[in-house]
Amino acid sequence: MTEPVAVTGLGLITPAGGNTGATWDTVRRGAGTAAAHDPALAGLPVDFSCRVPLCRDDLDRRVGRTAWRMSRNAVLAVLAAREAVHDAGLRARTWDGDRVAVVIGCGLGADAVREEQARRLTERGADMVSALTIPQIIPNMAAGEVSIDLGARGPGLAPSTACASGATAVAVARDLLAAGRCDIAVAGATEAAVTPLATTGFWRAGALSRRTDAVTGASRPFAADRDGFVMAEGAGVLVLERTADAATRGARVRALLVGCGSTSDAHHPTAPAPDGRGAEAALRTALEDAGLAPHDVDHVNAHGTSTLANDAAESALIARLLPHRPSVTAPKGVLGHSLGAAGAVEAALTVLTLQHGTVPPIANLDAPAPGFDIDCVTKEPRRQDVRIAVSHSFGFGGHNVVLALARAS
């Protein structure tokens, strides 16, 4: 069992809004954010997506001068991190930056930059490739820009476990705190990979919804007629501190991170293990880490991608290990799938569920598919006194990460 850590700050920038409050309002209403005809995807078989509702100029104005050198995923990370630090009541100008860790993961990184610069190299020659290419596409640069922006000089890491990256970042940050490597951890993930190549790659892998004629209903986790996920972007950041430190400075504690479980399927590059053993082990490990039993879980924030394979395996896992039917939500119905960022975004939403006693509905779902014996929250937000919640994240490569969170009081 590991000591809980306090979640004292949240920062979100998602297709549902440019900050945590706006995102939560939209997610709580279960309003889908997918939009047709993404200009970046013009002419592709799947051309719809969920986008952060701010243009690049608006994002850059919020960041300031340094935005010129940043890729979109770094910009999103910096804005989410600033919000989280502010929300925690911390000031980057006055803290001891040597004791602040930054753990910001991603799944793909700055794919838009990679694709554009590869095109320039091919079509226009080496002299027309930007000097920013490498600084922008290396997967750790969002973490680097956040540390620069915040003056955070402690450990810096950029976990990449595909669509579990955000949850891995939070788990790694918790471990840094537990090991005494830092006093404050700014942890989360970012993704801005709604690009022609990445989208086409997921389409070719059979992972994307093809509902081009009904895009707002395309992401439908746990529905019988689901057909894949919707490409999305965003960033989510949490500020974590040891509970004693948070109490000493009188910080508001939004929730407690009480357990983390990380496992690998060791089965297949993209398909989840059919018996769900890796995911189950992650859930069991997180609960054991928290000193909890499966029946303690009141709520599941599911990975719920809206793909055939994930939702079948995940619903079977929940039904098998948590037969007391905790409430289940799946934010990707509203937000689409922000890939590496999703686990951090969903951890933040789980914190808000614990804090507000509100479980958001799964967008575009009337009832779970036949055979899915789980208590999906549908149509309306549900008031529920949630004491313990788990947030699931699973990624290509067979990565399984489960975070267990508890109400603060």
Next chain:
Amino acid sequence: MPDTYDTIRSILSSAFRIPQDEIRPDLTLEQLDLDSLALTELVLIVHERFGVKIDSAYASRSTTVAQVVDHLDTLRAGDTGAVASS
């Protein structure tokens, strides 16, 4: 070529997020906070916009905006120009 200064000012503002009212001809690129990455990027953008490549001696932090403009006007007029004395 009076439009050269306006174009450079526009590039500095749009590509490097420098407020237009902070850009003056007598300021060096260093005073405008352009680092080595930014200078390399400036050369590329100017190459795209004007079709000429700034001499490396001018892609320097000590070069003023006016010197860049003069150098570009010289290049665009078909003259290689002298290296900046700064």
